[in-house]
Amino acid sequence: MAHSSTMADDILTCARSLIVAGGYDSFSYADIAAVVGIRKASIHHHFPAKADLVRTLVARYREDAQTGIAALERNVPDPVGQLDAYTGYWQACIADESAPFCVCALLATQIPVLPPEVALEVRAHFRSLSAWLASVLERGARQGSLRLDGTARAEAETFLATVHGAMLSARAYGDAGMFGLIVQPLMARLVISR
Numbered sequence: 548m549a550h551s552s553t554m555a556d557d558i559l560t561c562a563r564s565l566i567v568a569g570g571y572d573s574f575s576y577a578d579i580a581a582v583v584g585i586r587k588a589s590i591h592h593h594f595p596a597k598a599d600l601v602r603t604l605v606a607r608y609r610e611d612a613q614t615g616i617a618a619l620e621r622n623v624p625d626p627v628g629q630l631d632a633y634t635g636y637w638q639a640c641i642a643d644e645s646a647p648f649c650v651c652a653l654l655a656t657q658i659p660v661l662p663p664e665v666a667l668e669v670r671a672h673f674r675s676l677s678a679w680l681a682s683v684l685e686r687g688a689r690q691g692s693l694r695l696d697g698t699a700r701a702e703a704e705t706f707l708a709t710v711h712g713a714m715l716s717a718r719a720y721g722d723a724g725m726f727g728l729i730v731q732p733l734m735a736r737l738v739i740s741r
Contacts (some may be wrong), residue, residue, distance in 0.1 A: 558583060559607065605650065612676065619632055630683060638730070655716070680706050685699035713725065
């Protein structure tokens with residue numbers, strides 16, 4: 548779903564960039580007010596508490612991810628192509644630091660200190676993504692294009708952890724190439740040569 552640009556959208560966009568730069572506790576409403584050019588009271592009007600702001604941000608992120616996955620399903624029917632497109636998207640994002648980073652991956656590292664309503668949204672994102680990956684892997688196995696060593700669900704969790712771990716490793720090392728170094732062997736293991 549496309550979102551029209553509003554003050555709330557500007558606040559959410561700013562909050563996302565601040566979370567990606569430093570995590571949940573790295574920013575305040577004063578930081579957002581300075582960037583967006585509004586008063587803190589205006590932010591409180593839209594989002595009474597920081598937890599409301601970040602919960603809304605993650606809920607919208609989940610919605611946008613689901614929209615992206617639906618488009619991927621429509622445009623790339625082949626399971627191997629879908630996995631390639633998914634990993635390719637993140638590889639491009641990591642290589643181009645101006646592109647978005649997975650805000651849920653970053654917030655997941657902070658689950659113990661997140662407000663419960665934010666943690667709930669982050670967990671829901673991972674459950675949804677894992678379910679989609681399991682369906683892709685299952686279809687690929689049925690079609691004979693993917694080799695699974697375990698259940699589709701277990702392979703989906705491995706795939707998800709590898710991709711998100713690769714994102715974090717690339718960030719930790721300051722080396723975008725680290726992502727491919729980690730993800731390519733996983734893809735080589737899964738894809739049956741034709």
